[in-house]
Amino acid sequence: MGTFVRKFEEINKDMSQECGGKASHLGELTSLKLNVPRGFCVVAEAFSYHLKRNNLEEQITEIAKDIHYDDFQDLEQKTGKIRSLIESAKIPPEIEEEIIKNYHNLSKDEPEPFVAVRSSVAVRGSSISSFPGMMDTFHYLRGSEIVIANVRRCWASVWSARAASARQNKGVEHSKAIIAPVVQTMVNSRSAGVIFTLNPLNGDPSRIVIEGSWGLGESVVSGAVTPDKVVVDKVVLEINERIISPKNIEYVYDPEKRKVVHAEVAPDLQNKPCLDDREIKELVRLAMCIEEHYGCPQDIEWAIDRDFPFPENIFILQSRAESVWSQKKKEPVLGKKSGYELLMEKALTRTKTGLRSTG
């Protein structure tokens, strides 16, 4: 175990103070023997160390105390300054070495695999362990230098205008923000999307809803495409509904441009389902396993790799507690009714049989 880096295998869900929310969940999922892309976390301590070694703490506090949060330009300008301080400072070599060593060990066959750098955050001394959508994720990175640069970029994102003003709104002190970037092997995503372990439309706890599209999952999460939708019964595992939507664009990595582009989906694939039945069944199995483990409905991100055979190609990227329905107090739907009362109720229901009864 290093000082500044922890592998997913060394992380569990109770370590958000050290590794941030995302990494602690990824570690927990890894420990469930789920297929989580291999990765590691640059722990919170590393960021503090980076600031300390570069004497940035005071400078940041100085700039931050004058931010006018209701003045967008000011906010953007001052946080930008802080970001560039963090990004341009030299990363301490002891951190750098550890990151590079772990990066090279990520893949057996490839010393420099494609990775994503994702933010994993928390608030010191608080149970808040995510700021959904506030932090940046950087995809398809390759090479030690690039990885290091993006870890710094990720650190800097703790001072994005959005994140800073969110802390301000929630009354969270800036110094308490924890960021612990995650470096994770890139899934060469053929299809990706999200799973809810209840029906997000009506809260039906017996359904699993999978949404997915071609390419990277960001197209689904951001709402750029209308995804395919599959509704599955948790108990009998039947597929109840399957909507195949026209998916005309996908987010894919363009090796020439060296970045993720919004590409046009081949015409013959646009109206094809992005998941087959076998994949659906496996995703459902995984989702139920995760929900069972956490004991509450989950919102899960998944991806299917182009290169691996089934089922190793099915990856779980993230899981968090579903927030809308789970927080509602559960009122009885039926009330306390006897079998007779229910029978009686049914027997009194009018039905339509012919012409007159439709009026």
Next chain:
Amino acid sequence: MTQMKGFPMPLELEYPKELEGWEEMYPSHYLFSKERGEWENRQFWYQDRIHAPEPMPPLDLIFFEGWQIALSQNTTRVFCIPPAQGIGHRIAGCYVYICAVEPPPEAVIMEKAERFGKRVPFVVEHYDEIWEKWLNKFQALGREMAAVKIPGEFPKYVPEDQVMPTLRGYYASYEPIEAFNTLVSLILKGWQYHFEVLNLSKLGYLTFADVARKLFSGISESAIGKMVAGTEAMMFRPNEELCRLSRLAASNAATGEIIKRDVPAEQKITELKKTEDGKKWLAELEKVKYPWFYISCGSGWYHFEGSWINKLDIPFSYMKSYVERLGRGEKIERSLDEISKKREEIVAGYRKLIKADEDKTSFDDAYRTVRTLHRFNEDHIFWVEHWLHTIWYEKIRDMGKLFVKQGMLKGVDDIFMFNRFEIPQMIEELATGWALGEGVPLRSNYYMEKAAKRRKILEAARKWNPTPALGIPPEEINEPFTVMHWGVTTEKVKEWQKGAAVVPGEVTEIKGFASSAGIVEGTARVLKLLEEIVTIKEGEIIVCACVNPAWAPVFTKIKAAVTDIGGLTSHASIVSREYGLPAVTGTGIATSVIKTGDTVKVNGDMGVVTILKRAG
């Protein structure tokens, strides 16, 4: 409000000219008529393709006559299900059309509700007792029918012992009159019993389905079915007995060898009689035959289907395949424990998802109610449609033999060409002729010609493709039995309205009810005739108009089932779920679109059948 485009109105329906004269085959009240026209035009009539997929032979209509009254009275006058009325019948061109009668006036609904509230809880509470009594009285009724004696012929002179020492007073002329009247009374009474609490069991099902849907808005009908379906059902007993006999045969090399031969059942029996072990096995077979071979080879609704007891080739072919499979070390029985366990797991699975304790209690109670009421739903089929009908057909054939013997009909089964009101006339004529003395002519030609003509009409009707419905459909179909049992839904009616624009060769995907979950691919075997059931090979997918519960033995052999007809609580669905096979029912067109040998994919989760590759 928009109405769906109508189907022909009942009296506007046009018939092929080969059907001319069909009306006289049936009782007059079964025909659409001007004097009831206004009422008839207000109802929506659809073909009862579950019970009457084929043109109706006049005598076989007696079961319909029985159930129209029995089912309806239980809803309207006995249990008084408040807004519901009966199911009305009509015949048009030899096909049976039925309708769920429009609801009664509001005042009547309130009146009925009061009685319903008193009567139904009583029934639910005393259900076990009621069921036991039912079985006793029903079996007594069947035995009474079996005891009816039909003379083989009219004697030249009555036997001595009817004259001396005591004059009996009534003689051979009276016997068939009484016998037929008794048979008719008993079959109608049997059908009254049939519905004793059946409507309630359906209502119980619907109640539970409602509860489940309130808790889990997305729950499918097949998932609900899985929680309710019984494993103890009598209907599976004949097959279980076949499994037992097959094991017994397989345990003895010589006996097993004989059962496996490719020869008719009669020949196997002759062979078996030659050895001690064979005789022992035959003795066991004899014990099983009554009542478990009193099962129709089809649905039980048509005389021509035959029953195991008189078509031994059918059960013997099933046993042949069982013995072969035992030889390969395969399991032939369904595991009842496993099925019950699976059901309990499903119920527990949903229960676990209910959050509020009050809801859990209500769910439990509704579940108990439906499980109690549902037992009858599956058990009665064996006793009524199979056991009693088999006895009825046997007795009616005895009567047919008498007609043949006395020269009034050519074939024994020609008796089925006459309705139950006509047969007494024929018996009376026989009796009269006999009583009048020697040399008195009968109108034999009249009856023989009539039988021949009616056979032709029925044959022509079989080739005719009549409209699936008559009258103006309601904009939405939600009468529960119509949907659940007959599989008639708003969408289905819309499809019917689109008409027969289907070119069978071009269709690659067929939609129906997702009646039993699972997805498989395999070779299709399209069954058009009952006898073809014995040709089904291991691992094929059965495609038929309608699955009969009596086909259980092939369900351990096939991969999936696809039917033209039937909703989610139809027998096809129940049997498929019992055997854990994917099924898509109520497709309307599967048997005309799919050909034997086609490679198809059955998706029982979605209710879709895809033709992947056409045969040859």
